[in-house]
Amino acid sequence: MNKRALWKDIFREIGHTKARFISIFAIIMLGVCFFSGIKAAGPDMLDTAGSFYRETRLMDLKVQSTYGLTEDDIALLKDVPEVDEVQPGYNADVFAGDNGVILKVYSYNNDKPLNQYRLMDGHLPESSGEIVLDDVLAGEYALGDKVVFTGNGTDADLAESFGKLEYTVVGFVRSPQFIEKSNRGTSTIGKGTADAFAAIPASDFKLPVYTEAYLSFKDTAGVKAYSAEYESLMAQHTKAVEQAMSGVPEARLAELRSEGEAELATGRAELAATEQQIAKAARQLAALELPKIYVTDRNTNPGYAEYKDNADRLSAIASVFPVFFFLIAALVSLTTMTRMVEEHRLQIGTLKALGYGNSDIMAKFLVYGTLASLAGSAVGLAVGFSLLPAIIFNAYSSLYNLPDLIKSFYPSYSIISVIVALVCTTLTAWFAARVELRGNASVLMRPKAPKSGQRIILERITFAWKRLSFVQKVTARNLFRYKQRMFMTVFGVAGCTALILTGFGLKDSIASIAPQQFGVIMKYDALVALHTDASAAAQESYKQLISGESAITGTLDAAQETMTARAQGVNDQDVNLFIPESIDTLSDFVELRDRVSGEAQKLTDEGAVISEKLAKLYGLEPGDTLTLVDNKNESFDINVTGITENYVMHYAYMTPVYYSSVFGKEAVFNTSLLNYNAQDSAWEDRFGEKLTGNERVAATSFSSSVGTAFDETMKSMDVVTLVLIVSAAALAFVVLYNLTNINVSERIRELSTIKVLGFYDNEVTMYIYRENILLTLLGIAAGSGLGIVLHSFVLQTAELDATMFAPIIKWPSYIYAALLTMVFSGIVMAFMHMKLKRIHMIEALKSVE
Structure with a gap:
């Protein structure tokens, strides 16, 4: 068969069997879409955050001391190997007026490169008395409003920390240090947690020493955030900074004591101080302890590490679910391609009789399966890489302050998807055609002999068999007559039900963590x-x-x-x-x-x-x-x-x-x-x-706040589980449609016969539906058991080291999974009813002779 004739025959076949081609295309598309989309979501999320960190130059390390950092300390930090920038600064916690909002106020310099703010409205501070606020306060303040710093009712004197206490709001910003919307870290005043951050010119601070220093390093500039390489470099740099600062606490303590003793020695009457004040100062001097140096990396920033954990959860789930999608796809593709080959027995036998080789005859089926597979893979990759990561990221955007998602194309995931898809279709087509081509031309040119009737197991249970009606007996005989199709349908429905149940069960497990742990x-x-x-x-x-x-x-x-x-x-x-x-x-x-x-x-x-x-x-x-x-x-x-x-x-x-x-x-x-x-x-x-x-x-x-915060974090997984459920439900629809379509196609002569015998359209439809309903119910029952096993497996795979999901599936989830499967089965049956009504009885009953 020449290539031109082969391609004409293939496209003619696709035109005649649109439903079959589309069903194979759809099931491959779903599997590839789900695999590529979920697999890409985690890396896309990390890439988006990493790009934001690079653009805003988020610090690599932060150094703090209980007694502050001096210029000498900053000089020591500049000598650390591989250090690029050392940015000292100030911060203090204050109340914003009388409204109870706790602000974490940072110093800002135009020439400071690290931890750059993302401007959402207005402009950054340019002169004394100007302030930019956290974007979360945009609903409480407007540009031009005044913000007055107040204390917390203690002896703290804000005038010793700030040059002025009233500021004009000139902008609203977001910071790479606070990517989480609801968490601004701890506070030394009020309820112990900050509500928002703010920034004022560094010149408006009056502190004698820096409160912190931010560091970046040369060798981390091109390294991806969250990667193992980055974490390894941070561990090395942390040790180097700690070593460089190892002698600072002792020197700082000695310096403070020397200064204090010098002040006391010069005499406090000069400062108009009372003896009580002098005694108090002496006690404070005696109480000075060795200061502590804290060297922390990005993981201490609110939401930084948690964001990676969320991405890792997606990657873990993506390693489990697509396997079952592709297994079911392979099963249905095998059944579909086997049926296609059987339909072409006469053509195969004729071609063999004309002298065509097995490879020439098989090429049609291989190309047919390959075309469906490649087309489904192409659409699945396009939808998967563009749609699913965006849906998932939008769910997490309610928790994080990050720019729009950066979508990437991953060749490795694409190659894996295409190879698996080809295995599911082309390999199954080869297997089905190879089995059929073993016969000689004379045998293939005649239809397969019908299976001989045998007594089924139920017939041997006489007391039960006698009580069945004629229609029920026919249904039972048909089920056991076509055992392969029966098992295929039950297994396909069971797999889809198990996937849906696992999605609902995963939601139950995640939702149960917060009330169990914090209640x-x-x-x-x-x-x-x-x-x-x-x-x-x-x-x-x-x-x-x-x-x-x-x-x-x-x-x-x-x-x-x-x-x-x-x-x-x-x-x-x-x-x-x-x-x-x-x-x-x-x-x-x-x-x-x-x-x-x-x-x-x-x-x-x-x-x-x-x-x-x-x-x-x-x-x-x-x-x-x-x-x-x-x-x-x-x-x-x-x-x-x-x-x-x-x-x-x-x-x-x-x-x-x-x-x-x-x-x-x-x-x-x-x-x-x-x-x-x-x-x-x-x-x-x-x-x-x-x-x-x-x-x-x-x-x-x-x-209450800890549990609520954790619960809100875990609720972001609801969208992920929704994607799982919707994908599994769509797969269930395709599987049921495919298997039911094959069932009808295989029995077209049988159905035409009962039509000729006087069965009405509804009766013909119910002839098939009774079997489908029974097989669907058996599949739902088997899928519920399989779903428990799959749910347990997914939990073990998706869990992070520091988290354990509650291994439970609530009873409504079983009902939802069963109802969804039944709904799709009903929709498929409605389509099949229309197809059965259009059966051409005389054409279907024509004999090969």
């Missing part, structure tokens, strides 16, 4: 971080503050510190040690229990109770040993006595006695857990302000 397990209402070196007066003041609040129903002091779990072959994990001062009241604040049995886990002096995800990662069971490493790289072995239900972060709970026996020191109770019966958020704000103003309190967090 059932973590029962406390607030966590207060305490200064362990606070004076006796500050401690007494804190006690009075707590006892004076009638809403508080219970308190528990606890020691908390973070260590690193380490084992060969497992990523290092941060583990929060939790040592309650009182074991007896722990259950009022934290629930320790086995997730499956619900059995309470008791703390003993023999070991620690660790969180479930930590135990899974390291393969631990009660009686095993967990190795923890402190910040000095010293290792400690912890005996595991129990495993407790937990969904966010890793914990190790232990008694003060066991802590002392392992670490050789007494536990320092640096946090206080509070329970209260006040449900008013305004009360929480007022109480948080009181706590933050207390000298003993370092920071405060309320479970």
